Amino acid sequence: MSKIDELRLGFETAYIDGSVVSSNIYRPQFVSNNHKEGKKVLSSIEDELLVCDGFQISVAFITMNGITPLLQTLKELEKRNIKGEILTTNYLNFSEPKALKKLNELSNITLKMYDVEVANEGFHTKGYIFRKEEIYHIIIGSSNITSAALTDNREWNTKLVSTVHGETAKEIVTEFNELWNSNYALTFDEFYENYNERYKIIKHQREVAKQEEITSIEKYKLQPNSMQIGFIINLKKILEAGEDRALLISATGTGKTYASAFAMRELGFKRVLFLVNRGQLARQTKKSYEKVFAESVSMGLVGAGYHEYDADYIFATVQTLNRDEHLLQYEKDAFDCIVLDEYAIIGLSQEAA
Known part of the structure:
Protein backbone atom coordinates (compact mmCIF):
# COMPACT_ATOMS: atom_id res chain seq x y z
CA MET A 1 0.00 0.00 0.00
CA SER A 2 1.36 3.41 -0.94
CA LYS A 3 1.89 6.19 1.59
CA ILE A 4 -0.95 8.18 0.06
CA ASP A 5 -3.29 5.21 0.51
CA GLU A 6 -2.05 4.84 4.11
CA LEU A 7 -2.81 8.52 4.71
CA ARG A 8 -6.32 8.23 3.29
CA LEU A 9 -6.98 5.22 5.51
CA GLY A 10 -5.64 7.08 8.54
CA PHE A 11 -7.91 10.06 7.80
CA GLU A 12 -10.89 7.74 7.54
CA THR A 13 -10.14 6.28 10.97
CA ALA A 14 -9.58 9.71 12.54
CA TYR A 15 -12.44 11.65 10.95
CA ILE A 16 -15.04 9.24 9.55
CA ASP A 17 -15.10 5.84 11.24
CA GLY A 18 -12.96 5.01 14.25
CA SER A 19 -13.43 1.29 13.71
CA VAL A 20 -11.41 1.36 10.49
CA VAL A 21 -7.99 -0.20 11.05
CA SER A 22 -5.05 1.99 10.03
CA SER A 23 -1.42 2.63 10.93
CA ASN A 24 -0.65 5.06 13.79
CA ILE A 25 2.06 6.55 11.63
CA TYR A 26 -0.44 7.96 9.15
CA ARG A 27 -3.36 8.68 11.48
CA PRO A 28 -4.14 12.13 12.93
CA GLN A 29 -4.47 11.89 16.71
CA PHE A 30 -5.50 13.73 19.84
CA VAL A 31 -2.37 14.27 21.99
CA PHE A 188 21.15 33.48 20.57
CA ASP A 189 24.13 35.84 20.53
CA GLU A 190 21.82 38.78 19.86
CA PHE A 191 19.32 38.15 22.65
CA TYR A 192 20.92 36.09 25.40
CA GLU A 193 22.99 38.61 27.37
CA ASN A 194 20.19 41.17 27.65
CA TYR A 195 17.47 38.59 28.25
CA ASN A 196 19.49 36.80 30.94
CA GLU A 197 20.17 40.07 32.78
CA ARG A 198 16.56 41.15 32.61
CA TYR A 199 15.32 37.72 33.75
CA LYS A 200 17.56 37.87 36.84
CA ILE A 201 16.52 41.42 37.73
CA ILE A 202 12.80 40.68 37.37
CA LYS A 203 13.13 37.52 39.46
CA HIS A 204 15.00 39.49 42.14
CA GLN A 205 12.41 42.27 42.04
CA ARG A 206 9.54 39.84 42.59
CA GLU A 207 11.37 38.34 45.56
CA VAL A 208 11.71 41.86 46.98
CA ALA A 209 7.98 42.51 46.54
CA LYS A 210 7.04 39.22 48.23
CA GLN A 211 9.10 40.01 51.33
CA GLU A 212 6.56 42.58 52.46
CA GLU A 213 3.79 41.51 54.82
CA ILE A 214 1.34 42.43 52.07
CA THR A 215 2.89 41.95 48.64
CA SER A 216 3.18 45.22 46.77
CA ILE A 217 1.67 44.80 43.29
CA GLU A 218 3.48 47.97 42.18
CA LYS A 219 6.83 46.56 43.23
CA TYR A 220 6.01 43.11 41.83
CA LYS A 221 5.24 44.49 38.38
CA LEU A 222 8.26 46.80 38.32
CA GLN A 223 10.79 45.65 35.72
CA PRO A 224 13.67 47.24 33.81
CA ASN A 225 13.27 48.54 30.28
CA SER A 226 15.74 47.93 27.46
CA MET A 227 17.71 51.13 28.18
CA GLN A 228 18.14 50.18 31.83
CA ILE A 229 19.25 46.65 30.94
CA GLY A 230 21.81 47.99 28.47
CA PHE A 231 23.12 50.42 31.09
CA ILE A 232 23.53 47.72 33.74
CA ILE A 233 25.33 45.36 31.35
CA ASN A 234 27.69 48.10 30.17
CA LEU A 235 28.31 49.32 33.72
CA LYS A 236 29.33 45.82 34.76
CA LYS A 237 31.78 45.66 31.85
CA ILE A 238 33.21 49.07 32.76
CA LEU A 239 33.80 48.00 36.36
CA GLU A 240 35.26 44.66 35.29
CA ALA A 241 37.71 46.59 33.10
CA GLY A 242 38.97 48.40 36.20
CA GLU A 243 37.36 51.76 35.51
CA ASP A 244 35.79 53.67 38.39
CA ARG A 245 33.60 56.17 36.55
CA ALA A 246 30.69 55.87 34.11
CA LEU A 247 28.27 58.28 32.47
CA LEU A 248 24.66 57.46 31.57
CA ILE A 249 23.16 59.70 28.87
CA SER A 250 19.49 59.11 28.19
CA ALA A 251 16.43 61.17 27.29
CA THR A 252 14.13 62.57 29.96
CA GLY A 253 11.53 60.05 31.09
CA THR A 254 13.46 56.93 30.04
CA GLY A 255 14.11 55.89 33.64
CA LYS A 256 17.64 56.91 34.64
CA THR A 257 16.79 56.86 38.36
CA TYR A 258 15.44 53.31 38.21
CA ALA A 259 18.40 52.34 36.03
CA SER A 260 20.76 53.46 38.80
CA ALA A 261 18.67 51.73 41.48
CA PHE A 262 18.63 48.39 39.66
CA ALA A 263 22.36 48.76 38.99
CA MET A 264 23.23 49.50 42.63
CA ARG A 265 21.23 46.47 43.76
CA GLU A 266 22.50 44.02 41.15
CA LEU A 267 26.11 45.12 41.59
CA GLY A 268 25.81 44.69 45.35
CA PHE A 269 26.95 48.11 46.56
CA LYS A 270 26.48 48.39 50.34
CA ARG A 271 26.88 52.16 50.83
CA VAL A 272 25.80 54.63 48.19
CA LEU A 273 25.58 58.42 48.01
CA PHE A 274 23.07 59.86 45.56
CA LEU A 275 23.56 63.60 44.96
CA VAL A 276 20.84 65.88 43.59
CA ASN A 277 20.28 69.62 43.38
CA ARG A 278 16.97 69.94 45.23
CA GLY A 279 15.40 68.43 48.32
CA GLN A 280 12.30 67.40 46.41
CA LEU A 281 14.42 65.37 43.98
CA ALA A 282 16.18 63.66 46.89
CA ARG A 283 12.84 62.58 48.35
CA GLN A 284 11.54 61.38 44.97
CA THR A 285 14.71 59.41 44.30
CA LYS A 286 14.57 57.79 47.73
CA LYS A 287 10.99 56.63 47.03
CA SER A 288 12.07 55.12 43.70
CA TYR A 289 14.95 53.26 45.35
CA GLU A 290 12.63 51.94 48.07
CA LYS A 291 10.55 50.24 45.37
CA VAL A 292 13.63 48.42 44.09
CA PHE A 293 15.22 47.40 47.39
CA ALA A 294 14.02 45.23 50.22
CA GLU A 295 14.88 46.13 53.82
CA SER A 296 18.43 44.84 53.36
CA VAL A 297 19.70 48.44 53.23
CA SER A 298 18.62 51.50 55.17
CA MET A 299 17.91 54.76 53.34
CA GLY A 300 18.14 58.31 54.57
CA LEU A 301 17.96 61.96 53.51
CA VAL A 302 20.56 64.65 54.11
CA GLY A 303 19.31 68.13 53.27
CA ALA A 304 16.02 70.06 53.34
CA GLY A 305 15.85 69.63 57.11
CA TYR A 306 16.90 65.95 57.21
CA HIS A 307 20.13 64.74 58.80
CA GLU A 308 19.99 60.93 58.46
CA TYR A 309 23.76 60.53 58.18
CA ASP A 310 24.08 56.87 59.20
CA ALA A 311 21.86 55.22 56.57
CA ASP A 312 23.41 52.83 54.05
CA TYR A 313 22.01 54.73 51.09
CA ILE A 314 22.12 58.53 51.41
CA PHE A 315 20.10 60.87 49.20
CA ALA A 316 21.54 64.36 49.64
CA THR A 317 21.52 67.79 48.07
CA VAL A 318 24.75 69.33 46.79
CA GLN A 319 24.05 72.51 48.70
CA THR A 320 23.90 70.63 52.01
CA LEU A 321 26.99 68.45 51.53
CA ASN A 322 28.92 71.47 50.31
CA ARG A 323 29.02 72.67 53.91
CA ASP A 324 31.69 71.21 56.18
CA GLU A 325 29.30 70.55 59.07
CA HIS A 326 27.60 67.92 56.88
CA LEU A 327 30.43 66.78 54.61
CA LEU A 328 32.75 66.02 57.52
CA GLN A 329 30.25 63.50 58.87
CA TYR A 330 31.79 61.09 56.33
CA GLU A 331 35.23 59.66 55.73
CA LYS A 332 36.63 59.99 52.20
CA ASP A 333 36.05 56.29 51.54
CA ALA A 334 32.66 56.10 53.26
CA PHE A 335 30.77 55.12 50.08
CA ASP A 336 31.18 52.27 47.60
CA CYS A 337 29.56 54.35 44.88
CA ILE A 338 28.53 57.97 44.34
CA VAL A 339 25.73 58.74 41.87
CA LEU A 340 25.49 62.27 40.51
CA ASP A 341 22.13 63.29 39.13
CA GLU A 342 22.26 65.68 36.17
CA TYR A 343 21.02 68.45 38.43
CA ALA A 344 23.79 67.64 40.87
CA ILE A 345 26.34 68.00 38.08
CA ILE A 346 24.92 71.45 37.31
CA GLY A 347 25.03 72.28 41.00
CA LEU A 348 28.64 71.18 41.34
CA SER A 349 29.61 73.23 38.31
CA GLN A 350 27.98 76.30 39.82
CA GLU A 351 29.73 75.75 43.16
CA ALA A 352 33.03 75.28 41.38
CA ALA A 353 32.51 78.52 39.55
Whole structure:
Protein backbone atom coordinates (compact mmCIF):
# COMPACT_ATOMS: atom_id res chain seq x y z
CA MET A 1 0.00 0.00 0.00
CA SER A 2 1.36 3.41 -0.94
CA LYS A 3 1.89 6.19 1.59
CA ILE A 4 -0.95 8.18 0.06
CA ASP A 5 -3.29 5.21 0.51
CA GLU A 6 -2.05 4.84 4.11
CA LEU A 7 -2.81 8.52 4.71
CA ARG A 8 -6.32 8.23 3.29
CA LEU A 9 -6.98 5.22 5.51
CA GLY A 10 -5.64 7.08 8.54
CA PHE A 11 -7.91 10.06 7.80
CA GLU A 12 -10.89 7.74 7.54
CA THR A 13 -10.14 6.28 10.97
CA ALA A 14 -9.58 9.71 12.54
CA TYR A 15 -12.44 11.65 10.95
CA ILE A 16 -15.04 9.24 9.55
CA ASP A 17 -15.10 5.84 11.24
CA GLY A 18 -12.96 5.01 14.25
CA SER A 19 -13.43 1.29 13.71
CA VAL A 20 -11.41 1.36 10.49
CA VAL A 21 -7.99 -0.20 11.05
CA SER A 22 -5.05 1.99 10.03
CA SER A 23 -1.42 2.63 10.93
CA ASN A 24 -0.65 5.06 13.79
CA ILE A 25 2.06 6.55 11.63
CA TYR A 26 -0.44 7.96 9.15
CA ARG A 27 -3.36 8.68 11.48
CA PRO A 28 -4.14 12.13 12.93
CA GLN A 29 -4.47 11.89 16.71
CA PHE A 30 -5.50 13.73 19.84
CA VAL A 31 -2.37 14.27 21.99
CA SER A 32 -2.81 14.94 25.72
CA ASN A 33 -1.63 14.05 29.21
CA ASN A 34 -3.77 11.34 30.80
CA HIS A 35 -2.41 9.54 33.86
CA LYS A 36 -5.17 6.93 33.80
CA GLU A 37 -4.25 5.89 30.28
CA GLY A 38 -0.52 6.45 30.73
CA LYS A 39 -0.43 9.14 28.03
CA LYS A 40 1.99 12.06 27.97
CA VAL A 41 2.56 14.78 25.41
CA LEU A 42 6.26 14.30 26.09
CA SER A 43 6.15 10.72 24.79
CA SER A 44 4.53 11.78 21.52
CA ILE A 45 7.18 14.46 20.97
CA GLU A 46 10.02 12.05 21.78
CA ASP A 47 8.61 9.44 19.39
CA GLU A 48 8.45 11.97 16.57
CA LEU A 49 11.95 13.32 17.25
CA LEU A 50 13.50 9.86 17.10
CA VAL A 51 12.24 9.11 13.58
CA CYS A 52 12.28 12.54 11.89
CA ASP A 53 14.74 13.89 9.33
CA GLY A 54 14.45 17.42 10.75
CA PHE A 55 12.22 19.46 13.05
CA GLN A 56 10.97 22.96 13.77
CA ILE A 57 9.47 24.03 17.10
CA SER A 58 7.72 27.26 18.03
CA VAL A 59 6.70 27.72 21.67
CA ALA A 60 6.19 30.74 23.90
CA PHE A 61 7.85 29.25 26.97
CA ILE A 62 10.83 26.96 27.59
CA THR A 63 11.97 25.88 31.07
CA MET A 64 14.79 23.69 32.32
CA ASN A 65 12.44 21.05 33.70
CA GLY A 66 10.76 21.01 30.30
CA ILE A 67 13.89 20.26 28.26
CA THR A 68 15.61 17.95 30.78
CA PRO A 69 13.62 14.81 29.85
CA LEU A 70 14.21 15.63 26.17
CA LEU A 71 17.99 16.12 26.40
CA GLN A 72 18.93 12.48 25.88
CA THR A 73 16.82 12.33 22.73
CA LEU A 74 18.16 15.67 21.48
CA LYS A 75 21.74 14.52 22.06
CA GLU A 76 21.02 11.37 20.08
CA LEU A 77 19.80 13.55 17.23
CA GLU A 78 22.98 15.63 17.54
CA LYS A 79 25.08 12.49 17.01
CA ARG A 80 23.02 11.70 13.91
CA ASN A 81 23.20 15.34 12.71
CA ILE A 82 19.42 15.69 12.64
CA LYS A 83 18.97 19.45 12.59
CA GLY A 84 16.29 21.43 14.37
CA GLU A 85 15.11 25.04 14.65
CA ILE A 86 13.55 26.21 17.91
CA LEU A 87 11.79 29.57 18.17
CA THR A 88 10.74 30.95 21.53
CA THR A 89 9.91 34.40 22.88
CA ASN A 90 10.58 36.95 25.59
CA TYR A 91 6.83 37.14 26.24
CA LEU A 92 6.32 37.69 30.00
CA ASN A 93 10.07 36.99 30.45
CA PHE A 94 9.07 33.44 31.39
CA SER A 95 11.53 31.26 29.49
CA GLU A 96 14.50 30.26 31.64
CA PRO A 97 17.92 31.45 30.41
CA LYS A 98 19.69 28.31 31.60
CA ALA A 99 17.32 26.18 29.50
CA LEU A 100 17.94 28.35 26.44
CA LYS A 101 21.70 28.15 26.97
CA LYS A 102 21.53 24.36 27.28
CA LEU A 103 19.64 24.07 23.98
CA ASN A 104 22.09 26.41 22.26
CA GLU A 105 24.97 24.15 23.31
CA LEU A 106 23.63 21.41 21.02
CA SER A 107 25.41 21.78 17.69
CA ASN A 108 22.44 20.57 15.62
CA ILE A 109 19.96 23.09 17.08
CA THR A 110 19.55 26.71 16.06
CA LEU A 111 17.71 28.77 18.67
CA LYS A 112 16.01 32.13 18.16
CA MET A 113 13.94 34.43 20.37
CA TYR A 114 11.06 36.48 18.99
CA ASP A 115 11.09 39.95 20.58
CA VAL A 116 7.45 40.72 21.32
CA GLU A 117 8.27 44.15 22.76
CA VAL A 118 9.91 45.45 19.61
CA ALA A 119 7.35 43.68 17.42
CA ASN A 120 4.58 45.09 19.61
CA GLU A 121 2.52 41.91 19.40
CA GLY A 122 1.84 38.84 21.51
CA PHE A 123 3.40 35.46 20.81
CA HIS A 124 1.80 32.34 22.26
CA THR A 125 2.36 29.59 19.70
CA LYS A 126 2.79 25.94 20.63
CA GLY A 127 3.71 23.89 17.61
CA TYR A 128 6.07 21.00 16.86
CA ILE A 129 6.81 20.26 13.20
CA PHE A 130 8.54 16.99 12.25
CA ARG A 131 9.46 16.01 8.71
CA LYS A 132 10.23 12.49 7.52
CA GLU A 133 10.97 12.43 3.80
CA GLU A 134 7.81 13.83 2.13
CA ILE A 135 5.56 13.46 5.20
CA TYR A 136 4.91 16.03 7.95
CA HIS A 137 3.78 15.14 11.47
CA ILE A 138 2.73 18.32 13.25
CA ILE A 139 1.68 18.50 16.91
CA ILE A 140 -0.11 21.77 17.52
CA GLY A 141 -2.20 22.94 20.45
CA SER A 142 -1.53 24.09 24.01
CA SER A 143 1.76 22.57 25.18
CA ASN A 144 4.84 24.69 25.81
CA ILE A 145 8.19 23.09 26.66
CA THR A 146 7.61 22.97 30.41
CA SER A 147 7.39 19.91 32.63
CA ALA A 148 3.76 20.56 33.55
CA ALA A 149 2.70 21.08 29.93
CA LEU A 150 4.47 17.97 28.65
CA THR A 151 3.58 15.56 31.45
CA ASP A 152 0.91 16.71 33.93
CA ASN A 153 -1.43 19.49 32.84
CA ARG A 154 -4.66 19.03 30.97
CA GLU A 155 -3.34 19.92 27.54
CA TRP A 156 -5.15 19.60 24.22
CA ASN A 157 -3.04 19.07 21.12
CA THR A 158 -3.75 17.62 17.70
CA LYS A 159 -1.26 15.66 15.65
CA LEU A 160 -1.72 16.42 11.97
CA VAL A 161 -0.34 14.14 9.27
CA SER A 162 0.21 15.51 5.80
CA THR A 163 2.32 15.28 2.72
CA VAL A 164 4.57 18.27 2.04
CA HIS A 165 1.94 19.37 -0.50
CA GLY A 166 -0.98 19.46 1.93
CA GLU A 167 -2.61 22.89 2.30
CA THR A 168 -2.74 23.00 6.13
CA ALA A 169 0.83 21.78 6.58
CA LYS A 170 2.02 24.33 4.03
CA GLU A 171 0.28 27.14 5.93
CA ILE A 172 1.81 26.08 9.26
CA VAL A 173 5.33 25.71 7.88
CA THR A 174 5.04 29.02 6.01
CA GLU A 175 3.93 30.78 9.21
CA PHE A 176 6.87 29.29 11.11
CA ASN A 177 9.33 30.38 8.44
CA GLU A 178 7.89 33.91 8.39
CA LEU A 179 8.38 34.22 12.15
CA TRP A 180 11.80 32.56 12.00
CA ASN A 181 13.08 34.89 9.29
CA SER A 182 11.51 38.02 10.80
CA ASN A 183 13.68 40.94 11.91
CA TYR A 184 12.14 40.42 15.36
CA ALA A 185 13.56 36.88 15.64
CA LEU A 186 16.93 37.32 17.32
CA THR A 187 19.79 34.83 17.28
CA PHE A 188 21.15 33.48 20.57
CA ASP A 189 24.13 35.84 20.53
CA GLU A 190 21.82 38.78 19.86
CA PHE A 191 19.32 38.15 22.65
CA TYR A 192 20.92 36.09 25.40
CA GLU A 193 22.99 38.61 27.37
CA ASN A 194 20.19 41.17 27.65
CA TYR A 195 17.47 38.59 28.25
CA ASN A 196 19.49 36.80 30.94
CA GLU A 197 20.17 40.07 32.78
CA ARG A 198 16.56 41.15 32.61
CA TYR A 199 15.32 37.72 33.75
CA LYS A 200 17.56 37.87 36.84
CA ILE A 201 16.52 41.42 37.73
CA ILE A 202 12.80 40.68 37.37
CA LYS A 203 13.13 37.52 39.46
CA HIS A 204 15.00 39.49 42.14
CA GLN A 205 12.41 42.27 42.04
CA ARG A 206 9.54 39.84 42.59
CA GLU A 207 11.37 38.34 45.56
CA VAL A 208 11.71 41.86 46.98
CA ALA A 209 7.98 42.51 46.54
CA LYS A 210 7.04 39.22 48.23
CA GLN A 211 9.10 40.01 51.33
CA GLU A 212 6.56 42.58 52.46
CA GLU A 213 3.79 41.51 54.82
CA ILE A 214 1.34 42.43 52.07
CA THR A 215 2.89 41.95 48.64
CA SER A 216 3.18 45.22 46.77
CA ILE A 217 1.67 44.80 43.29
CA GLU A 218 3.48 47.97 42.18
CA LYS A 219 6.83 46.56 43.23
CA TYR A 220 6.01 43.11 41.83
CA LYS A 221 5.24 44.49 38.38
CA LEU A 222 8.26 46.80 38.32
CA GLN A 223 10.79 45.65 35.72
CA PRO A 224 13.67 47.24 33.81
CA ASN A 225 13.27 48.54 30.28
CA SER A 226 15.74 47.93 27.46
CA MET A 227 17.71 51.13 28.18
CA GLN A 228 18.14 50.18 31.83
CA ILE A 229 19.25 46.65 30.94
CA GLY A 230 21.81 47.99 28.47
CA PHE A 231 23.12 50.42 31.09
CA ILE A 232 23.53 47.72 33.74
CA ILE A 233 25.33 45.36 31.35
CA ASN A 234 27.69 48.10 30.17
CA LEU A 235 28.31 49.32 33.72
CA LYS A 236 29.33 45.82 34.76
CA LYS A 237 31.78 45.66 31.85
CA ILE A 238 33.21 49.07 32.76
CA LEU A 239 33.80 48.00 36.36
CA GLU A 240 35.26 44.66 35.29
CA ALA A 241 37.71 46.59 33.10
CA GLY A 242 38.97 48.40 36.20
CA GLU A 243 37.36 51.76 35.51
CA ASP A 244 35.79 53.67 38.39
CA ARG A 245 33.60 56.17 36.55
CA ALA A 246 30.69 55.87 34.11
CA LEU A 247 28.27 58.28 32.47
CA LEU A 248 24.66 57.46 31.57
CA ILE A 249 23.16 59.70 28.87
CA SER A 250 19.49 59.11 28.19
CA ALA A 251 16.43 61.17 27.29
CA THR A 252 14.13 62.57 29.96
CA GLY A 253 11.53 60.05 31.09
CA THR A 254 13.46 56.93 30.04
CA GLY A 255 14.11 55.89 33.64
CA LYS A 256 17.64 56.91 34.64
CA THR A 257 16.79 56.86 38.36
CA TYR A 258 15.44 53.31 38.21
CA ALA A 259 18.40 52.34 36.03
CA SER A 260 20.76 53.46 38.80
CA ALA A 261 18.67 51.73 41.48
CA PHE A 262 18.63 48.39 39.66
CA ALA A 263 22.36 48.76 38.99
CA MET A 264 23.23 49.50 42.63
CA ARG A 265 21.23 46.47 43.76
CA GLU A 266 22.50 44.02 41.15
CA LEU A 267 26.11 45.12 41.59
CA GLY A 268 25.81 44.69 45.35
CA PHE A 269 26.95 48.11 46.56
CA LYS A 270 26.48 48.39 50.34
CA ARG A 271 26.88 52.16 50.83
CA VAL A 272 25.80 54.63 48.19
CA LEU A 273 25.58 58.42 48.01
CA PHE A 274 23.07 59.86 45.56
CA LEU A 275 23.56 63.60 44.96
CA VAL A 276 20.84 65.88 43.59
CA ASN A 277 20.28 69.62 43.38
CA ARG A 278 16.97 69.94 45.23
CA GLY A 279 15.40 68.43 48.32
CA GLN A 280 12.30 67.40 46.41
CA LEU A 281 14.42 65.37 43.98
CA ALA A 282 16.18 63.66 46.89
CA ARG A 283 12.84 62.58 48.35
CA GLN A 284 11.54 61.38 44.97
CA THR A 285 14.71 59.41 44.30
CA LYS A 286 14.57 57.79 47.73
CA LYS A 287 10.99 56.63 47.03
CA SER A 288 12.07 55.12 43.70
CA TYR A 289 14.95 53.26 45.35
CA GLU A 290 12.63 51.94 48.07
CA LYS A 291 10.55 50.24 45.37
CA VAL A 292 13.63 48.42 44.09
CA PHE A 293 15.22 47.40 47.39
CA ALA A 294 14.02 45.23 50.22
CA GLU A 295 14.88 46.13 53.82
CA SER A 296 18.43 44.84 53.36
CA VAL A 297 19.70 48.44 53.23
CA SER A 298 18.62 51.50 55.17
CA MET A 299 17.91 54.76 53.34
CA GLY A 300 18.14 58.31 54.57
CA LEU A 301 17.96 61.96 53.51
CA VAL A 302 20.56 64.65 54.11
CA GLY A 303 19.31 68.13 53.27
CA ALA A 304 16.02 70.06 53.34
CA GLY A 305 15.85 69.63 57.11
CA TYR A 306 16.90 65.95 57.21
CA HIS A 307 20.13 64.74 58.80
CA GLU A 308 19.99 60.93 58.46
CA TYR A 309 23.76 60.53 58.18
CA ASP A 310 24.08 56.87 59.20
CA ALA A 311 21.86 55.22 56.57
CA ASP A 312 23.41 52.83 54.05
CA TYR A 313 22.01 54.73 51.09
CA ILE A 314 22.12 58.53 51.41
CA PHE A 315 20.10 60.87 49.20
CA ALA A 316 21.54 64.36 49.64
CA THR A 317 21.52 67.79 48.07
CA VAL A 318 24.75 69.33 46.79
CA GLN A 319 24.05 72.51 48.70
CA THR A 320 23.90 70.63 52.01
CA LEU A 321 26.99 68.45 51.53
CA ASN A 322 28.92 71.47 50.31
CA ARG A 323 29.02 72.67 53.91
CA ASP A 324 31.69 71.21 56.18
CA GLU A 325 29.30 70.55 59.07
CA HIS A 326 27.60 67.92 56.88
CA LEU A 327 30.43 66.78 54.61
CA LEU A 328 32.75 66.02 57.52
CA GLN A 329 30.25 63.50 58.87
CA TYR A 330 31.79 61.09 56.33
CA GLU A 331 35.23 59.66 55.73
CA LYS A 332 36.63 59.99 52.20
CA ASP A 333 36.05 56.29 51.54
CA ALA A 334 32.66 56.10 53.26
CA PHE A 335 30.77 55.12 50.08
CA ASP A 336 31.18 52.27 47.60
CA CYS A 337 29.56 54.35 44.88
CA ILE A 338 28.53 57.97 44.34
CA VAL A 339 25.73 58.74 41.87
CA LEU A 340 25.49 62.27 40.51
CA ASP A 341 22.13 63.29 39.13
CA GLU A 342 22.26 65.68 36.17
CA TYR A 343 21.02 68.45 38.43
CA ALA A 344 23.79 67.64 40.87
CA ILE A 345 26.34 68.00 38.08
CA ILE A 346 24.92 71.45 37.31
CA GLY A 347 25.03 72.28 41.00
CA LEU A 348 28.64 71.18 41.34
CA SER A 349 29.61 73.23 38.31
CA GLN A 350 27.98 76.30 39.82
CA GLU A 351 29.73 75.75 43.16
CA ALA A 352 33.03 75.28 41.38
CA ALA A 353 32.51 78.52 39.55
